[in-house]
Amino acid sequence: MHILRCGAEAVLVELDDREQVLGLRAALREAGPDGLLEVVPGARTVLVRFDPALTGLARLRELLEKLPLSVREDAEPDEVVVPVRYDGADLADVAELTGLTVPEVIARHIQGEYRVAFCGFAPGFAYITGLDRRLHVPRRDSPRTSVPTGSVALADEYTGIYPSPSPGGWRLIGRTELRLWDLDRDPPTLLVPGTRVRFEEAG
Missing domain, CATH: 3.30.1360.40 (Gyrase A; domain 2)
Known part of the structure; x- marks a missing residue:
């Protein structure tokens, strides 16, 4: 320490x-x-x-x-279910980088056991851990100048969701309509550290 x-x-x-x-x-x-x-x-x-x-x-x-560093939270954290349309601009690239098919990429992303590790980069942007190792892919060489709100993305060992339009270099695999950042909510961010996250394919 x-x-x-x-x-x-x-x-x-x-x-x-x-x-x-x-x-x-x-x-x-x-x-x-x-x-x-x-x-x-x-x-x-x-x-x-x-x-x-x-x-x-x-x-x-x-x-x-x-203080001990081995303490764990007593209460089971809340779970947020995130419905995703897997139609992201980089989905095919992720499949090529990982050697998986597009359906396999989607299946592995859905099957992960996720938890929010921390927030940063932008208000409400959660770095979510638990991503399948086969889906660990690098950021894009050239970041986009604007990524749409609700974009579900991958970068290195994390998956995340863009809570508002912003520049970004993560690889986009889908999008969700879930509102992650709302100043009228307390707290404004839906994905606070410790929150469990479950992705499911939107109908």
């Missing part, structure tokens, strides 16, 4: 892997220390925001160094 100060109200904790990230997030939620404002997981980091009026950097550092 490596703890870096981020301004007057946050620290960035660098960890070895995603399992430690999930463990620290769960341990902080369980401990509920005074002054804790927000826990933001990343691929190998956890940003911890705190209230300086209620706790200090030294006290928080001491707590972080003592």
Whole structure:
């Protein structure tokens, strides 16, 4: 564990892997220390925001160094079902890159056991883990200037869904009508870290 100060109200904790990230997030939620404002997981980091009026950097550092990284969430996380029309512009390319047929790509994507690891890149964009290893494909050499809302995509070990129009280099395999980002919802993002995700083929 490596703890870096981020301004007057946050620290960035660098960890070895995603399992430690999930463990620290769960341990902080369980401990509920005074002054804790927000826990933001990343691929190998956890940003911890705190209230300086209620706790200090030294006290928080001491707590972080003592917390176990093997804690797991007690409650079973919610599951979000994502209906997908598998007609993405890069679907045939993914099949060629993986040596699979298009139906096999679709079947393997549907059969995955997924969980949101962290959010980033754009508001509501979730990095979803659990992708079949055969579907691990690199990003496009040339990113698109605009990817439509609801595009379901693959990049490296992740699958994800574009919550709003944005540039992007992930490979598009389909699209969903599910609304992932809504400022009138609390929280605005449907796919918070820890959420289980199940993809199904839309009729």
